Amino acid sequence: MNPVQPTVALATATARLVEAFKGVDTAEETAAVLTCCETDALAAVFRAAGAPDTAKLWISEHIAHSSECQGHDADAAPEDDAAPLYDENGKYDPAQEPAPGTEYPFSISDIARATARLLGDGWTAESGSWGVSGTLSGPYSTDFGFVIDYEDDLIIEYRYSTDDDFPEDPELPEQAIKCDSGVYLELASASDGLDALAERSAAAIRAITGR
Ligand SMILES: [Zn+2]
Structure with missing residues (x-):
């Protein structure tokens, strides 16, 4: 027990x-x-x-x-x-203190997986430890890492490889901004929802890969 x-x-x-x-x-x-x-x-x-x-x-x-x-x-x-911490049945009041695993409905690796689904055939995603990162792999030698940086921005990390003929100067979608480690989605936050974040990520990756 x-x-x-x-x-x-x-x-x-x-x-x-x-x-x-x-x-x-x-x-x-x-x-x-x-x-x-x-x-x-x-x-x-x-x-x-x-x-x-x-x-x-x-x-x-x-x-x-x-x-x-x-x-x-x-x-x-x-x-x-x-404002009591518990309701009458002794349960946590969610407005006060969320039960473990309930505060955020999805993890960073879930964004990578949802993006893989949107990109379609040939794309898969794996969860990093603790679900706080995800790695997206497609029909290229370049992988895309989903992480949150120290400024709370959602970053899609990748390293340009000469094996892939990605456009050298990709036309990124609005609010997908180039940075040292890849691109970041400007003003993205968990409250945007999984679908919206995956859509934006997929659009950025389509631009990066030129497909
Ligand atoms: Zn009295």
């Missing part, structure tokens, strides 16, 4: 706490005998567990039934509590 991560165990435990304490009767009877400080502390746990309604319930029942209550500003929840 895999060890349960402490944060996940805590989220599961707080979800159980909310489930057990969310009833109006429990809140009415128990919140009546809690101090203001205890009620606020419990409400903070409920909010952090993704149950702001239960937090409000406990504060309002406490205000209504505690003879000692000094008053609470129920809406003035501290900022830290406003």
